[in-house]
Amino acid sequence: MALDTVAIAKANPDTNQPFAELGLKSDEYARIKEILGRRPTSSELAMYSVMWSEHCSYKSSKVHLKQFGEKAVKTDALLVGIGENAGVVDVGQGYAVTFKIESHNHPSFIEPYQGAATGIGGIVRDILTMGARPIAVMDPLRFGPADAADTRRVLPGIIAGVGGYGNCLGLPNIGGEVVFDETYIGNPLVNALCVGVMKHSDIKLAKAAGAGNLVVLYGAKTGGDGIGGVSVLASETFDATGPAKRPAVQVGDPFVEKVLIECSLEIFAEDLVVGIQDLGGAGLSCATSELASGGSGGMKVELDRVPLRDATLSPEEILMSESQERMCAIVEPKHIARFLEICEKWDVTVTVIGEVTDGERLEITWHGELIVDVPPRTVAHEGPVYNRPLAKPDYLDRVNAEVINVPRPETAAQIKETVLKLAATPNLADKSWVTSQYDRYVQGNTIQSQPDDSGMVRIDERTHLGVAIATDANANWSYLNPYEGAKLALAEAARNIATAGAKPLAVTNCLNFGSPEDPGVMWQFAESVRGLADGCLEMGLPVTGGNVSFYNQTGAVAILPTPVIGVLGVIDDVRIRTPMSFNRAGLELYLLGDTADDIAGSEWAYMHGQRGGKAPTADLQREMRLINLLVAGRTSQVFSAAHDLSQGGLSATLTEMVLRHNIGAVVEIENPGITLISESPGRVVVAIKPAQAAALTSLAEQNKITITKLGTTGGTSLVINGADISLTELRKAHSETFPKLFG
Amino acid sequence: MKVGVVTFPGTLDDRDAARAATYAGTTAISLWHNDADLKGVDAVILPGGFSYGDYLRCGAISRFAPVMEKIIDAANGGMPLLGICNGFQVLCEAHLLPGALTRNHELHFLCRDQKLEITNNQTTWTSSYKVGQEIVIPLKNGEGSFQCDDATLAALEGEGRIIARYVGENPNGSRNKIAGITNERGNVVGLMPHPEHAIDPLTGPTADGLGFFTSVLIAMVK
Numbered sequence: 001m002a003l004d005t006v007a008i009a010k011a012n013p014d015t016n017q018p019f020a021e022l023g024l025k026s027d028e029y030a031r032i033k034e035i036l037g038r039r040p041t042s043s044e045l046a047m048y049s050v051m052w053s054e055h056c057s058y059k060s061s062k063v064h065l066k067q068f069g070e071k072a073v074k075t076d077a078l079l080v081g082i083g084e085n086a087g088v089v090d091v092g093q094g095y096a097v098t099f100k101i102e103s104h105n106h107p108s109f110i111e112p113y114q115g116a117a118t119g120i121g122g123i124v125r126d127i128l129t130m131g132a133r134p135i136a137v138m139d140p141l142r143f144g145p146a147d148a149a150d151t152r153r154v155l156p157g158i159i160a161g162v163g164g165y166g167n168c169l170g171l172p173n174i175g176g177e178v179v180f181d182e183t184y185i186g187n188p189l190v191n192a193l194c195v196g197v198m199k200h201s202d203i204k205l206a207k208a209a210g211a212g213n214l215v216v217l218y219g220a221k222t223g224g225d226g227i228g229g230v231s232v233l234a235s236e237t238f239d240a241t242g243p244a245k246r247p248a249v250q251v252g253d254p255f256v257e258k259v260l261i262e263c264s265l266e267i268f269a270e271d272l273v274v275g276i277q278d279l280g281g282a283g284l285s286c287a288t289s290e291l292a293s294g295g296s297g298g299m300k301v302e303l304d305r306v307p308l309r310d311a312t313l314s315p316e317e318i319l320m321s322e323s324q325e326r327m328c329a330i331v332e333p334k335h336i337a338r339f340l341e342i343c344e345k346w347d348v349t350v351t352v353i354g355e356v357t358d359g360e361r362l363e364i365t366w367h368g369e370l371i372v373d374v375p376p377r378t379v380a381h382e383g384p385v386y387n388r389p390l391a392k393p394d395y396l397d398r399v400n401a402e403v404i405n406v407p408r409p410e411t412a413a414q415i416k417e418t419v420l421k422l423a424a425t426p427n428l429a430d431k432s433w434v435t436s437q438y439d440r441y442v443q444g445n446t447i448q449s450q451p452d453d454s455g456m457v458r459i460d461e462r463t464h465l466g467v468a469i470a471t472d473a474n475a476n477w478s479y480l481n482p483y484e485g486a487k488l489a490l491a492e493a494a495r496n497i498a499t500a501g502a503k504p505l506a507v508t509n510c511l512n513f514g515s516p517e518d519p520g521v522m523w524q525f526a527e528s529v530r531g532l533a534d535g536c537l538e539m540g541l542p543v544t545g546g547n548v549s550f551y552n553q554t555g556a557v558a559i560l561p562t563p564v565i566g567v568l569g570v571i572d573d574v575r576i577r578t579p580m581s582f583n584r585a586g587l588e589l590y591l592l593g594d595t596a597d598d599i600a601g602s603e604w605a606y607m608h609g610q611r612g613g614k615a616p617t618a619d620l621q622r623e624m625r626l627i628n629l630l631v632a633g634r635t636s637q638v639f640s641a642a643h644d645l646s647q648g649g650l651s652a653t654l655t656e657m658v659l660r661h662n663i664g665a666v667v668e669i670e671n672p673g674i675t676l677i678s679e680s681p682g683r684v685v686v687a688i689k690p691a692q693a694a695a696l697t698s699l700a701e702q703n704k705i706t707i708t709k710l711g712t713t714g715g716t717s718l719v720i721n722g723a724d725i726s727l728t729e730l731r732k733a734h735s736e737t738f739p740k741l742f743g
Numbered sequence: 744m745k746v747g748v749v750t751f752p753g754t755l756d757d758r759d760a761a762r763a764a765t766y767a768g769t770t771a772i773s774l775w776h777n778d779a780d781l782k783g784v785d786a787v788i789l790p791g792g793f794s795y796g797d798y799l800r801c802g803a804i805s806r807f808a809p810v811m812e813k814i815i816d817a818a819n820g821g822m823p824l825l826g827i828c829n830g831f832q833v834l835c836e837a838h839l840l841p842g843a844l845t846r847n848h849e850l851h852f853l854c855r856d857q858k859l860e861i862t863n864n865q866t867t868w869t870s871s872y873k874v875g876q877e878i879v880i881p882l883k884n885g886e887g888s889f890q891c892d893d894a895t896l897a898a899l900e901g902e903g904r905i906i907a908r909y910v911g912e913n914p915n916g917s918r919n920k921i922a923g924i925t926n927e928r929g930n931v932v933g934l935m936p937h938p939e940h941a942i943d944p945l946t947g948p949t950a951d952g953l954g955f956f957t958s959v960l961i962a963m964v965k
Contacts, residue, residue: 163852167883168793170755255796259752345777347752437852441881441940441947442791444759458946461762575945 003315004042006370013039022049028384035378043303043364043371046316047379050282051289054550057383060516061548064526067533068543077505078542080203085126085278086196087544088203089506091570093465096203098130099195101140101471101510101566103549107250108190112157116190117165118226118252121324123194124169125278128261129327131204131268132196135443136457137166139176139192140471140510140564144185146426146741151180154188156742162192163437168254169261172446173438174455177471177564180426181606186554191510191547191564195469197459202268207275207294208330208356215288215301215354216336218343219260219279219326223309226250226283226322256325263346264327270342272335279326285319285379287328288354292362292376295330299376301354301364315366330356386516393520400480402612404599408673412723415672418604419718419725422677423655424733425607426741428648430659433738447574451656453496453644458574466574470496470567474647475560476601480615482524486531486563487618488681492646493567494539498627499642499684500577501634502569507536509546509565514558516550524561525550532563538620541567578634581660582641582687585714589665590696591650593626593683594706597674603647604677616681623682625703630684632703638695641687651676653685658718659731666719667711676720687713744769744963746956747784749814749830751776751805755792756939760827763939764788767956779809786823786867786959787814789830791884791937801844801886802832811837823867823959824931828884831923831933840924840933841899842891847884848916856948857882857936858910859922863903866929867962871954878951880941882914882922887935889917889924899924906932 009015019029022045032040032048040048054060068082079096080088086100104119120137127134139162144151166173171194208215267273275294277287284306292299303315313321331339336352343350357363362379364372409418422428431450440449447466448456454470472493478485494504509532514521525548536543552559571577599605600613633639645653650669658664669675688696700707711719718725746764748771750757761771772784776794781787795804805811811833818824818839826834834840847853858879861872872878891899896918899905907922915935923934938952 160851167852167885168753168755168796170792253796255753255793255798258755258793262752436854439852439854439883441854441883441937442755442759444762444940444946446946 003366003369004371006041006373009039009041015039017045019045023053024049028052031384036374041371043315043319044374046320047285047289047372050285050320051379052383056282056286058548059384060386060388060550061525062385063387064529067529071533071537072542073537073540075542078544079200082543082545084205085129087506088130089544089568091467091505093460093463094199095197095459095465096200097195097197097467097568098127098132099193099469099566099568100126100508100545101191101193101564102547103510103512104190104192105188105512105549105552108158109154109186109188112154113161113164114251116158116161118250118324119190119192120162120165121252121254121257122280123192124171124257125280127194127196128264129204129206129276129278130196131202132198133265134171134194134196134261135445136174136455137171137192137194138174138455138469138471140473141176142179142181142184142189142562144180145182146180148185150185152742158188158190159434159437165252165254167439169258170442172440172442172449174440174446174449174457178431178434181475181560183557183559187552187559189512189552189562193471193566195467204268204273204276205294206277206290208291208299209274209295210332211297211356211358212333213274213356214331214333214336214352215299215356216329216331216339216350217306217326217353218329218348218350220253220256220323221307221309221349222318222321223323224313224317224321227317227320250322250324252324259346259348260325260327263343263348266342267339270338272339273329273331275330277328279328281322283319283321283323289362289376289379291328291330293380295356298357298359298361298363299354300357303364304367305351305353307349307351315371388516388522389519390523390526391519392523399612400614404605404610404613406599406605406608406610409676410673412721415676415720415723416725418676419651419655419720420730420733422603422648422651423730424737425603426737427603428652429737430735431738432735433742448500452580453499456500456571456574464573464575466571468497468500468502468569468571471564472496473562473564475562476606477615478528478561478563480601480613482527482561483531484615484618485561486528487535487620488616489563489565490532490535491618491620491623491681493565494627495623495684496644497567497569498630499580499644501631502571503631504541504567504569504627506568507541507543507565509543509563510549511546512549512552512559512562512564514553518558521558528561528563532565535618535620539624576634576637578639578642580641580643581657582663582713583661585663587640587687587713588690588693589667589710589713590686590688591683591708591710592686592705594680595675595678595683596680598678598680602649602677602679619682626682626684626705629699629703629705633699636695638692638699639686639688643685645683645685647679649677649679654718655730655734657685658727659734662727663713664715664717664727665711665713666715668721669710672721685710744960745772745784746959747772747774747781747787749774749776749787749789749810751794751808753793753796754790756790756827756937759939760788760790763942763953763956766942767953767960769956769960774810776808776810779813781813781817785963789826789833791828791830794829794833801829802836805833806837815839818931821928821930823962825868825955826933827937827939828935831935834931834933839931840926841895842889844886844935845888845890846886847888852885853914854881854883857914859907859936860910861907863906863925866906866925866932868932868955868958869906870961871958877910879949880936880938880952881948882936884935888915889921891918902927907934
């Protein structure tokens, strides 16, 4: 293909261009022509097409996401808000923490190992780009039915990819989720969270300021992998008859990324960069246009200087390539020698590819010929915005009206059968088969990891300051009521932080939905965002950033609306925390919170093929009082253990508690047909020493939380209303599921 | 007493090994793979990780690093040298220890709290333990299955050079459940599980791993 330059574009305004194949609509193409006052060159077309894709431009979600800013609480804790690579939160003692979740759903379906691996790689670079040392990862995952053939193809590859990349980077994996549902077949969800820590003064931003400063590309060489990955994969619905899209999946090399992390941290420590951006989705198109937009002037780039793995790549391909493990820095000329020296120490390829100008254009040349000449903001930030049609989906009234009909465990035999079935069902079974493939120890600061309610890491060895993170989604509830579902997921994640005694501080999210071109899906999305924004405002938690993944659908079937909510909390001394379970007999067990007949959307209903009914309504005031109680109880060390109730209700919570340290419990409950299986939100089981009973009562009264005595710890069985389930039998049921399914 | 901790590109547990050495009362000194300089250290730890991305074979490239030439000479002269996980793999590749570490028999990376039995407390790195003592420390690797020929195995067994064995189910298919071995002189030890991650129950399963780091201090003081 002959080189298409700005001069040629001006001289030949009527050349046919493949904008539709690149994913642009005809009105979008017309707008590019209007912006430029001529047709775009093929390189410009490549840049606009990837940057204006759904994945990069948030064109369908933007109008809704702005609620996170409009409804935001006033807080000093947020040091960097939405819009940068990741939000930054003040956690005290001069430390700042940055955390974010991203999706890598579509590539992981096509190529599970590489898709998941590069998902971890991408989010880790986002965190690094803020100037932080990445300190942990988490991975909320969703799959089709556990026994489906395609799940057996996808799941082992994704788990190995998350582990293979994260383990090799030396980042502890401190938690996540593994959930199965029919709607995720063909659309597995791979969400990856990374958290990083830095001092306040070390925060870095994506901006190219200062004319004459150098644009430096460092890290891996650019190859043909992932070309158009973002626009082709993440922005189009899979179609069974479509062509193979394998080449669009990126291939990762965690060793290169590990070296890139250490090299970058050394560069940051010497304060050698003015601005920095990682190369992820949309590669150099994104990095150059975002850096130039973030600065005051323009930028000139000599694209032919980019080091290539494949010398035959065209300039369009170089601009679109999503080769992993690359970073782009803006460096003052006086610091460039030292910058190059550090790269050399780490054997990292580094090239000066351009400089910041005092103009207003992003100009890219190829062997001296001008091939891109654009206002950078029009590429990076002024993409199309759609106010897509919304309509309450037809299914809702029908399913909300359904009456749930499930077996109710009343007799001892029924109770035992229910507990064992819930313990073994894939959504609630022991996930060690998964988590044992992840390194949770590296860096030596992991305080909590799976199966704890939240992941917790120490960030200061001297003061014992730490942070806790939990991610949650309840797609069954979101399906029944997306507004409440998002609030309930937020409440659950916050509660999971608080059971250990950490104080919730900030929120991130990864919103996974079907096609935005379906008004029903768009309504689910809008309601979820509204619910989350209202919930965060009511709980006083800022949203620091997030990610939207649309087009998770095969044909007409969309995934369940799956807003994954991550909550970050802070704990002033990790040595003083409430563990998730008890390690001794003779403690008293109490249930905190109120139990209603909340079977709709429950795991027990799902196991019986019942998807209908009405989701519970979130009572965030009560959730906050419960959180206050848990945080206060940790400080005064009232609790010997505390564990959240969520999917699987009291049955699942007691199962997990007794199996953790192999100490049984004897419990009496009223209305087992409700109490054992209900998933009413806002509940926690705590264990206390008998001497702490008065302190617990007083905390409960102060915070207006109902407490109900359940029983005592001890023995070698879980005994509920006389139903005696030996721990051996319970463990067998709980732990056999995954090895049987996945080998 | 100064303990050097080597960082290769791709090393992950260097900070953890340095922390463990410090907990044990020694001074940790960082050594860089590309500097043929031991900075006057009294002992060296090759920590865990994926040096050079584990390309070619685990440890195969690292053994040629400039710092390794000095380390091999010093170890042959009696300097205490501990290789943990990837470090053990480097020691085998460098022929300071016999055998090789191959892919776990279940072909997965495996991270778990592992019970070990200490079977030799006559080495520089194990003198703080009793023979027969059971400890629990993390095991985390993809290629931890110790393999060697029958003659080597017979020699290791006969000479008491197996310093620790896995207790219970064999986690990775290692011959004779071998978790760690030593050289004839007892100054070079390779261990697949990670004692540096078990120096404080706050962050590890136990503090059982600290003994490896106190042992070398005791040996040097003597």
